[in-house]
Amino acid sequence: MTASASHPETSPPAFCNGLLHFGELPAGFARLGARPAIAEGAHRIETIDEAAVFQTRLLADALRHITLQLCASKESGHPGGFASSADAYAALVMLGHTNILTEVGHHAPGFYSAMFLDGSLESMGITDMAQMQSRFRERAGLLGHLSGAIPGLLAPAGPLGQGQHFALAAAYLHRATLFPVTIGDGGLGEPYILSAFKHFHTAYPEVTNVLPVLIWNGFSQEHHSMVSLMDNPRMIDYWRAHDFGRVILVDAKDFDDSGQEGEFVDSTLFSDSARLAFTRALLEGLREAERAALGGTLTAFIVKQLKGAGVHAQGAKSHNLYPGDNATKPAIAAALQRGALAPEVWALVRANMRRAGGGPASETAVTERESLPEPVGELPTRDFAVGEKAVPASAMAEMVAELGRRDPRFVVTNADGNEASNMKVINEVLKIRHPTADGLYNQSPTGQVYEPLSEDACAGLAAGLALFGGRSLWLSYESFAINGWPIVQTVGQAMAELRRKTPAVIAMFTAGALEQGRNGWTHQRPEIESYLASQVRNGNVYLLYPADANQIQAAYAWALEQHNKCIGIIASKSALPVYTTLEQAHAAIEQGAVCLSDRGTGTAGSLVFAVTGDLVNLPVVAAQERLVQAGYRVRIVAVVNPRRLYRPTDVAWRHTAEPDGHFMDDASFAALFDADVLIAVSGGGTLGLEPVLLRSRAAALDLFGWQRGETTASPAELMDFNGLSAETLERRARELMDAARPALDRAA
Numbered sequence: 001m002t003a004s005a006s007h008p009e010t011s012p013p014a015f016c017n018g019l020l021h022f023g024e025l026p027a028g029f030a031r032l033g034a035r036p037a038i039a040e041g042a043h044r045i046e047t048i049d050e051a052a053v054f055q056t057r058l059l060a061d062a063l064r065h066i067t068l069q070l071c072a073s074k075e076s077g078h079p080g081g082f083a084s085s086a087d088a089y090a091a092l093v094m095l096g097h098t099n100i101l102t103e104v105g106h107h108a109p110g111f112y113s114a115m116f117l118d119g120s121l122e123s124m125g126i127t128d129m130a131q132m133q134s135r136f137r138e139r140a141g142l143l144g145h146l147s148g149a150i151p152g153l154l155a156p157a158g159p160l161g162q163g164q165h166f167a168l169a170a171a172y173l174h175r176a177t178l179f180p181v182t183i184g185d186g187g188l189g190e191p192y193i194l195s196a197f198k199h200f201h202t203a204y205p206e207v208t209n210v211l212p213v214l215i216w217n218g219f220s221q222e223h224h225s226m227v228s229l230m231d232n233p234r235m236i237d238y239w240r241a242h243d244f245g246r247v248i249l250v251d252a253k254d255f256d257d258s259g260q261e262g263e264f265v266d267s268t269l270f271s272d273s274a275r276l277a278f279t280r281a282l283l284e285g286l287r288e289a290e291r292a293a294l295g296g297t298l299t300a301f302i303v304k305q306l307k308g309a310g311v312h313a314q315g316a317k318s319h320n321l322y323p324g325d326n327a328t329k330p331a332i333a334a335a336l337q338r339g340a341l342a343p344e345v346w347a348l349v350r351a352n353m354r355r356a357g358g359g360p361a362s363e364t365a366v367t368e369r370e371s372l373p374e375p376v377g378e379l380p381t382r383d384f385a386v387g388e389k390a391v392p393a394s395a396m397a398e399m400v401a402e403l404g405r406r407d408p409r410f411v412v413t414n415a416d417g418n419e420a421s422n423m424k425v426i427n428e429v430l431k432i433r434h435p436t437a438d439g440l441y442n443q444s445p446t447g448q449v450y451e452p453l454s455e456d457a458c459a460g461l462a463a464g465l466a467l468f469g470g471r472s473l474w475l476s477y478e479s480f481a482i483n484g485w486p487i488v489q490t491v492g493q494a495m496a497e498l499r500r501k502t503p504a505v506i507a508m509f510t511a512g513a514l515e516q517g518r519n520g521w522t523h524q525r526p527e528i529e530s531y532l533a534s535q536v537r538n539g540n541v542y543l544l545y546p547a548d549a550n551q552i553q554a555a556y557a558w559a560l561e562q563h564n565k566c567i568g569i570i571a572s573k574s575a576l577p578v579y580t581t582l583e584q585a586h587a588a589i590e591q592g593a594v595c596l597s598d599r600g601t602g603t604a605g606s607l608v609f610a611v612t613g614d615l616v617n618l619p620v621v622a623a624q625e626r627l628v629q630a631g632y633r634v635r636i637v638a639v640v641n642p643r644r645l646y647r648p649t650d651v652a653w654r655h656t657a658e659p660d661g662h663f664m665d666d667a668s669f670a671a672l673f674d675a676d677v678l679i680a681v682s683g684g685g686t687l688g689l690e691p692v693l694l695r696s697r698a699a700a701l702d703l704f705g706w707q708r709g710e711t712t713a714s715p716a717e718l719m720d721f722n723g724l725s726a727e728t729l730e731r732r733a734r735e736l737m738d739a740a741r742p743a744l745d746r747a748a
Helices: 050-074 080-094 105-117 120-124 129-135 163-173 192-203 232-240 272-294 330-338 343-358 392-406 424-430 455-467 485-497 527-533 549-560 582-591 617-629 666-673 687-695 715-721 726-747
Strands: 179-184 210-216 246-251 299-304 411-414 472-477 505-510 541-544 566-570 593-599 606-612 633-639 677-682 700-704
Touching (some): 050 080, 050 105, 050 272, 080 105, 080 210, 080 272, 080 299, 105 120, 105 179, 105 343, 163 192, 163 210, 210 272, 232 246, 232 299, 272 299, 392 505, 392 549, 455 472, 485 527, 485 566, 527 541, 527 687, 549 566, 582 593, 593 617, 606 617, 606 666, 606 687, 606 726, 617 726, 633 666, 633 687, 666 687, 677 687, 677 726, 687 700, 700 726
Parallel strands (some): 179 210, 210 299, 411 472, 472 505, 677 700
Antiparallel strands (some): 593 633
16 A cells, blocks of 8 residues: 555545545455445454455554554554554454453553544544544543543553453353453563463353453563563463463464564565455454354464554554654654555445444443343341440351342452351352362352452452442452452542443451461551552542441441442451441441440540541550540540541542542531540551541540551450550550640630
């Protein structure tokens, strides 16, 4: 195809407004491009004939061209990785598959280009190339990395190694649909991608309608990929070792007639006949792959082609554009001119894209239809009597088990710790999903408890299921959960942006630091609380600290009723005192905090302990007893839902889907927290107490929380090691009261 400058004889379609270059009609267009290969009323090509192959190649060229000009328009973005995948992406679309996910956030410009060509972006007000460029990498536009908020796109993509979880969740919930997911070889060096596929297939061998498409281009972001030295047989064996019964590899090198050196080559430099042969091989290979995957065989497809194929640079140098890398820079301008398409080609490409999959992805993708699970009614709860002891984790577990009975698609994910967390009833009722049936270990091939020994895989599937409209719950030992939270964070942000309702993603963390003395510091890492709490200002993230067994039941019941939220629950597996009735517990979750105890005359002054957690209340209650005997009035307030205690201006709630503007008013806050002295106490991270400290009017205040781990014989010893003993709290309360006395006297 010969490129020529910008004034073609035929008027370009309106959507081409903003394109900088147009080319001449390619040889053979009159015969092979006279009508779209996807017929009107069809959703895919019927046969892989000359016209289908020719038009698939044109679609790949169109995707590359838009991707490069789009990035150049902002001198920013990532064109190189998608460029090497464009041929495979085009082949998938021409075969009618538009529910395409990716593991690679850097492929965003290419995915946006596809959504532009099929008309999906029109629902955002983007109707031509000029508008697309103006909104690329801009707020309320096309984010630098993929977002499921963009019409037609199924899921977010950013951190490497996450996309497979979304594809697996989608395949689980929509068994008749094929979900291709592109995976970059830069991320394949992370072993959990393939281990996630293998464990899922072992647990769900019947779910094979997911198709990983490895874009093996030899490079990652700034250097060669870690798998660039593998030969083809080794790569195929690598996938087969992870349970893939069918692995299809198409290597551009096998079609090269341009004499390129190295194992990775650029197909756009081939002759026309070689390019068409490569494109045909992709179409035929992907048709074989779709049939295998939808026919019950776990299948992988691999396209091997040099990174940056068809754009301005090759290898890792094609990955990113920097300031100055605009459309007039010689290498970029030359690539755009070289890949320019005639107006008739653009019209043909648009027609095929609009028809593929039955219409624009913004209308046909599974995520464009709200698919909330069927109601299950109110779950049974037990109203524990105030003063008795009960295990919070076990109380919630009964609700989880009943939910699974009522919703057969509900999945609990856990890294082999439900029994250790005093939640054994979940395993007993719902069963661990395992190919080996064993009643002793509560294992069943049809179980609803998914147990990969990877918090990333646990969090990934649970978050993916929630994002795609299913109920799920991630249960974890608090100390290890930090490895899985990033994907929940990603999904939480995506849920804030979504244009549809979806169930909240819910996680519950047990065996907190204070319960793990004998295990030593390896099991004493409360960072997950700080990680969660740092996101509460996002607007749709909630960190819940139920103080007893009644409150955790209220917390889980509340969480199940929420949409487009990210909710973490922190609780203990120990038998602990019950402080509130079930009715009070429900009110506490809604309001944000509740008084657990208010005692003393106050002749020596007033004091409030604001507490996040349950086990840590033991030394606080003991400190209260000592201070009451000394004449103080001491109120213990459980901070149960810190998000409710912020001021409305502290939180970006207005910018979220399903906005929640419920915050505790000043009068209610004062009734709970006003005193001469306030001491905030946490058995873990202290960030959950931030809203209390922000609004406190106490004359003096202090903050106690987790410091570091150590091997101890008991929780009490570990709390003492961290400065959380009753004696320490009492002493500090007296010191603060003495320090505040002059100011209090002056105010009086």
